[in-house]
Amino acid sequence: MDTEILKNYPLCHRCFGRLYAKLLHTSNYERGRSLKMAKAIELESKLYPLKERTGYEEERRKIEEELAYLYRSGLTEIRGIEGVEVVGEDKCPWCKGIFQEKNLEELLEKTLNLLREYEYDTFLVGTVLPRSIKKLEESIKTPYMESIKQEFNRTMGKLIAEKTSKRVERENPDILILIDPYRKKIRLQLSPVYIKGRYRKLVRGIPQTRWPCRHCKGRGCEKCNYTGKRYSTSVEEIIAEPFMEAFKGRDEAFHGAGREDIDVRMLGNGRPFVLEIREPKVRRVNLEEIGEKINRSGIVEVLNLEYGNKRDVISVKNQPHKKTYLALVECEEEVSDRELSQLEKKLENLTIYQRTPQRVSHRRADLVRIRKVYRAWTERIDPKRFKLKLYCDGGLYIKELISGDQGRTTPSVSQILNKRCVCKELDVLEVHDQ
Numbered sequence: 001m002d003t004e005i006l007k008n009y010p011l012c013h014r015c016f017g018r019l020y021a022k023l024l025h026t027s028n029y030e031r032g033r034s035l036k037m038a039k040a041i042e043l044e045s046k047l048y049p050l051k052e053r054t055g056y057e058e059e060r061r062k063i064e065e066e067l068a069y070l071y072r073s074g075l076t077e078i079r080g081i082e083g084v085e086v087v088g089e090d091k092c093p094w095c096k097g098i099f100q101e102k103n104l105e106e107l108l109e110k111t112l113n114l115l116r117e118y119e120y121d122t123f124l125v126g127t128v129l130p131r132s133i134k135k136l137e138e139s140i141k142t143p144y145m146e147s148i149k150q151e152f153n154r155t156m157g158k159l160i161a162e163k164t165s166k167r168v169e170r171e172n173p174d175i176l177i178l179i180d181p182y183r184k185k186i187r188l189q190l191s192p193v194y195i196k197g198r199y200r201k202l203v204r205g206i207p208q209t210r211w212p213c214r215h216c217k218g219r220g221c222e223k224c225n226y227t228g229k230r231y232s233t234s235v236e237e238i239i240a241e242p243f244m245e246a247f248k249g250r251d252e253a254f255h256g257a258g259r260e261d262i263d264v265r266m267l268g269n270g271r272p273f274v275l276e277i278r279e280p281k282v283r284r285v286n287l288e289e290i291g292e293k294i295n296r297s298g299i300v301e302v303l304n305l306e307y308g309n310k311r312d313v314i315s316v317k318n319q320p321h322k323k324t325y326l327a328l329v330e331c332e333e334e335v336s337d338r339e340l341s342q343l344e345k346k347l348e349n350l351t352i353y354q355r356t357p358q359r360v361s362h363r364r365a366d367l368v369r370i371r372k373v374y375r376a377w378t379e380r381i382d383p384k385r386f387k388l389k390l391y392c393d394g395g396l397y398i399k400e401l402i403s404g405d406q407g408r409t410t411p412s413v414s415q416i417l418n419k420r421c422v423c424k425e426l427d428v429l430e431v432h433d434q
């Protein structure tokens, strides 16, 4: 084993052993010390026969010089060598003493103090290395080495687990504890809590998500009565508020499986959503209790609440859901029963070509979407008005399907009936799962 490296870097036993971490299943300290001792014995056995002889001064000097590097790196079993001082572990250029008990204890105590504020089951330690240490590692690395990061993660992880009785978890820990042991800096990174469920919006006139005032962009101005909001409340706010309170989060994000217009109700089994609570201090609450609180609002109801994860956000955003809508249609002229039953038939399995509606063209790219209506049902209210129930693809703009949006949507209800029709009211009756 090569001890050359000790010439340039008086590595402590632990660090020297870490260079060969993958070679013998023992602690880095044991491995490092053993390797140094084996080398020292080898050198001393060469030195031994030269001791009493003359004429071997140069060879002796070389061996003694090598021994001096071993001695310097803390192998005090070797007799002291004149003019060579032992380098203490705290001066080891790689670890700089971060594994010394007093340092570990100081960091442990600081960490426990920070953790005290949070509820969690699992954690993971992540070691942050100063650039100079990373550079050093790069220059001395062997194929068998483990990074000092790994050893520090393991050491600190064990200590924290012992003190807290919490579990180390590599994938998705509740808390990631980032420690720079050289600068003694600690930072906690908290995983969000995800709650998934479905919501019903029982009233018209509120948006799905918080809607900042467009004049002040949320800062608050005369136009928004210093609320910073265009609408006084939203589905997001009604749902998130009691959750934020219970989880003591810092921030939240509301992810819906699509959204309905402000004047559209969301009924039936509701629309899937995931609420993401960022930096929560509490991770387990009674979801049912919070659900009941929300349901008492009379504006929004939630159902099927359960804990989710990050993947649910992606799936709720990307899964296409078919929808059932109920529209109140009003025509300029009277509509006959025959026309209504013809409309039902014509809409069945009909492909609709829909250019981005005028009313959203300022925020959506102008393109043609292709969506299908699968079934339609009608029910007359009076000569000019009827209810139209539609089972169709998600992403179809229903108001435009009825009006035709000045030819941007074809075919349309107006076109089929050959009368100008508008959608007076709209409800989402069902968001279908696949």
Ligand SMILES: [Zn+2]
Pocket: 011, 012, 013, 014, 015, 016, 089, 092, 093, 094, 095, 096, 097
């Ligand atoms: Zn060291």
Ligand SMILES: [Zn+2]
Pocket: 213, 214, 215, 216, 217, 218, 219, 220, 221, 222, 223, 224, 225, 226, 227, 228, 229
């Ligand atoms: Zn404003």
